[in-house]
Amino acid sequence: SLPWTLRAPPASCLGPPQLWEARPSPGKGIGVYATRDLVPGDIVLSEPPILSLTPPQFTDGVAYPLNDISQILQSAFDALPPQDQAEVMSLHAHMTTADKPGDELVSILRSNAYITGSSLGLFPKGARINHSCRPNTSQYWNSYTGRRIVYANRHIEQGEEIFATYIPLLYPHEARQRRLDQYGFKCTCSACALQEASRKASDHRRQELARAFAAFESHVTISVPQSVMGKRKARDNAEASAQLVRQIEEESLADYYIKAYHIAAIAYAKVEEWETATLWANKAFETSRLADPHAQSTGTRELQTLTGYLINKWNEALRDRHT
Numbered sequence: 136s137l138p139w140t141l142r143a144p145p146a147s148c149l150g151p152p153q154l155w156e157a158r159p160s161p162g163k164g165i166g167v168y169a170t171r172d173l174v175p176g177d178i179v180l181s182e183p184p185i186l187s188l189t190p191p192q193f194t195d196g197v198a199y200p201l202n203d204i205s206q207i208l209q210s211a212f213d214a215l216p217p218q219d220q221a222e223v224m225s226l227h228a229h230m231t232t233a234d235k236p237g238d239e240l241v242s243i244l245r246s247n248a249y250i251t252g253s254s255l256g257l258f259p260k261g262a263r264i265n266h267s268c269r270p271n272t273s274q275y276w277n278s279y280t281g282r283r284i285v286y287a288n289r290h291i292e293q294g295e296e297i298f299a300t301y302i303p304l305l306y307p308h309e310a311r312q313r314r315l316d317q318y319g320f321k322c323t324c325s326a327c328a329l330q331e332a333s334r335k336a337s338d339h340r341r342q343e344l345a346r347a348f349a350a351f352e353s354h355v356t357i358s359v360p361q362s363v364m365g366k367r368k369a370r371d372n373a374e375a376s377a378q379l380v381r382q383i384e385e386e387s388l389a390d391y392y393i394k395a396y397h398i399a400a401i402a403y404a405k406v407e408e409w410e411t412a413t414l415w416a417n418k419a420f421e422t423s424r425l426a427d428p429h430a431q432s433t434g435t436r437e438l439q440t441l442t443g444y445l446i447n448k449w450n451e452a453l454r455d456r457h458t
């Protein structure tokens with residue numbers, strides 16, 4: 136055995152300088168602020184979970200009945216070193232009227248946990264980021280490195296507050312607010328604070344987008360239709376996919392950009408517009424690479440393969456035109 140104990144290097148030796156600071160955010164407790172201008176793709180935080188739970192029968196996308204897991208949570212907490220326990224207990228806990236004294240750990244999990252694959256994780260630094268329904272960061276769970284990455288999805292100015300989303304965003308204001316009730320605040324972000332008419336327009340766009348995504352979900356393989364009817368439908372779909380991208384960008388729903396570009400790539404491939412299809416696929420790939428520069432995730436690699444495939448099709452079509 137080794138005559139010395141291996142210890143992790145201090146956090147200050149790991150990676151690039153810190154681009155954020157935590158300080159009070161009026162009306163929102165503590166918040167996280169950019170300490171310099173950030174451009175899309177800048178990694179704000181890269182953090183492993185301090186505590187991670189894999190609840191039984193976890194269904195991704197469905198809020199988990201957290202009270203059912205208080206025992207698993209307690210055992211995971213008990214196994215932590217004292218300084219980590221103190222860090223967990225320092226996090227914000229929104230207690231509901233149903234919570235009993237002693238339920239604080241469950242409240243902390245409910246108020247701060249993020250879903251990572253099939254688990255729930257507590258990330259003490261990222262947990263200080265407040266919510267917005269038009270967030271300026273997106274997140275990405277890198278299962279390869281076991282880190283949750285928070286990256287700028289648009290330009291963020293020095294001193295601006297950094298926001299993430301706690302909930303899926305393709306719902307109207309009232310439904311979003313119902314999901315946010317578990318955190319105990321009323322959302323006043325730029326989408327929720329709109330005047331009624333604009334808010335209705337935003338709600339309508341989000342619902343339409345949810346419908347459009349659902350409609351496109353079953354069309355994600357490239358098969359060029361042969362019938363006149365099929366071709367006409369594919370043409371309509373291609374135009375609808377370009378509209379989907381416009382609406383997603385108008386609503387600043389950065390978490391859905393990759394999905395929308397991918398849909399547009401497939402829709403244009405189905406009408407054999409290989410150049411347009413390639414440009415959309417490449418845009419999806421480049422956006423995915425913002426958070427995953429070494430293409431470690433399956434999603435990024437698939438987009439890289441798709442872009443390569445479409446480039447070949449585009450080349451073939453150019454060759455055919457010249458022979």
Ligand SMILES: C[S@@+](CC[C@H](N)C(=O)[O-])C[C@H]1O[C@@H](n2cnc3c(N)ncnc32)[C@H](O)[C@@H]1O
Pocket residue numbers: 162163164165166226227229246247262263264265266267318319320321322323324
């Ligand atoms: C994950 S914590 C975020 C950090 C928290 N502000 C703190 O002081 O530690 C979630 C809690 O922050 C507050 N919060 C988050 N986003 C908010 C918002 N948009 N408006 C008001 N409060 C918010 C709520 O109290 C919520 O339960």
